[in-house]
Amino acid sequence: MESVMNSQKNKHNTVFMSALKQALPIVLGYLPVGFAYGVLARKAGLSIDNTVIMSLIVFAGSAQFIAVGLLASGASALSVIITTFIVNLRHLLMSAALSPYLKKWSRPELAAFTFQLTDESFAVHSTRFSNGDTSKSETYLINCIAHAAWVGGTVLGIFSSTLITDVKPMGLDYALPAMFIALLIFQIKDRSHVAVGLITGLLSTALALGGAGQWNVIIATLIGATLGAAISWTRD
Structure with missing residues (x-):
């Protein structure tokens, strides 16, 4: 027992x-x-x-x-x-x-x-x-x-x-971005994930500098997610 x-x-x-x-x-x-x-x-x-x-x-x-x-x-x-x-x-x-x-x-x-x-x-x-x-x-x-x-x-x-x-x-205010970076690292499995993450981040920055305001994150995320899905479908 x-x-x-x-x-x-x-x-x-x-x-x-x-x-x-x-x-x-x-x-x-x-x-x-x-x-x-x-x-x-x-x-x-x-x-x-x-x-x-x-x-x-x-x-x-x-x-x-x-x-x-x-x-x-x-x-x-x-x-x-x-x-x-x-x-x-x-x-x-x-x-x-x-x-x-x-x-x-x-x-x-x-x-x-x-x-x-x-x-x-x-x-x-x-x-x-x-x-x-x-x-x-x-x-x-x-x-x-x-x-x-x-x-x-x-x-x-x-x-x-x-x-x-x-x-x-x-x-x-940097605590949240730092936390998401750490969580993102745990989800990276191959180079395509790194590429999609970098492209999405750069696109979000470019949109913000271009005057997209807070919409930059949403737009960049949608484009990045679409790109990631396209890469995944191409592999399959």
């Missing part, structure tokens, strides 16, 4: 360490960005409770920053809801991309998974699932670790908000 219990304990420890290792790039990004959100939310007048609750139940960095900005400008609740809903429509595409791997999951399991699905965890899970690793326990652990890091960063930002007047000089 004792040997069985030790075996189970070792298995759980292995799963946890594997999940922690995969979630580490996300954690390193979420802590500083969550920190920045906590500071900005308090500066915008949100209460401590509402600031933490938003990170617990919304758990969407871009939506939370937008919501804080809108609330600070005096926007109505309806405007905040509609704007953040539009911003998060990309989750439909992410969920659709992962759905073929989740056909055997029950509805409560899918609800629990999608509640904590973010851009960053999508990048991790899409790689895992495509490699045949669809372990539910490890999937949930990765999501929970990432979520805990976001909430933890938020709490640190709240308690530091009285000491920090402006987060911009701290360079926290």
Whole structure:
């Protein structure tokens, strides 16, 4: 009996360490960005409770920053809801991309998974699932670790908000790009991925310099994704 219990304990420890290792790039990004959100939310007048609750139940960095900005400008609740809903429509595409791997999951399991699905965890899970690793326990652990890091960063930002007047000089805005670069590296499998990534990045920069505004990312992504798909079809 004792040997069985030790075996189970070792298995759980292995799963946890594997999940922690995969979630580490996300954690390193979420802590500083969550920190920045906590500071900005308090500066915008949100209460401590509402600031933490938003990170617990919304758990969407871009939506939370937008919501804080809108609330600070005096926007109505309806405007905040509609704007953040539009911003998060990309989750439909992410969920659709992962759905073929989740056909055997029950509805409560899918609800629990999608509640904590973010851009960053999508990048991790899409790689895992495509490699045949669809372990539910490890999937949930990765999501929970990432979520805990976001909430933890938020709490640190709240308690530091009285000491920090402006987060911009701290360079926290680079945390998200750095995190995505790390996640992108993990997904590179051959030279074509490198080529598509470089072309997309250069195109996005060119469009931004050409006056495309925030549309540069979306346009470059669509062109890059189309190019990647064309290369894949040519090989097949």
